[in-house]
Amino acid sequence: MAHMEIALKDMMMLDGALGAAVVDYGSGMALATLGGSKTLDMNVAAAGNTEVVRAKLRTMEQLGINEELEDVLITLNNQYHLIRPTRGRRSEGLFLYLALDKSRGNLALARHRLKDIENELEI
Template identity: 65%
Template sequence: MSNLDVSMKDMMAIDGAIGAAVVDYNSGMALGTMGSSKSLDLQVASAGNTEVMRAKMRTMESLGIKDDIEDILITLNGQYHVIRPVTGRKGKGLFLYLAMDRGRANLALARHQLKGIEENLSV
């Protein structure tokens, strides 16, 4: 089993997870997806969140912010969506995307678990 497969399974093991992806934000292509929700098209979500990631990076550059993005959180009435850039050199240009059911998720714990998954990911 590849490191990518293990990372995807670890993401889906987070309480409340309904969909997960590892995405290349240069191309917008998902390298891997896993999910249990028919209402969440992970390919479309991956491409759309690539635009979110690119926009935030451009904005930070325009503002002269020299910090790194830890994660981007999008809250909906019934879901949390977390975008976490991969910072290790083995995963540069990638981000983790996790969609969770808001009623079953613990956001703080999920962010902590995503950090560990991101640190161990190598593609």
């Protein structure tokens, strides 16, 4: 089981990683962040992406979709933003957030690695 700091370091080891966070989507607060830049404030991104997760979960409920949300992908001109809600009993109500440089990152590998990190995460 990995703690948040290890999870963040593992996310940042991915090629093209720009920033990573573990976020409580109940409060919208980042519990821990790593990376980011002047143009990518990880705390602002955490709060904003909380609204994305809440909206998607609410829409799924309204549609009667009884499946789990695996991840959300936001594609920008130069970046990928991955959001992966956690499902472990020790980390329920959280999501992993990863921003990747599109030219250096491998989206398939990042999705696979986030799944592994989620499974190892212990809060």
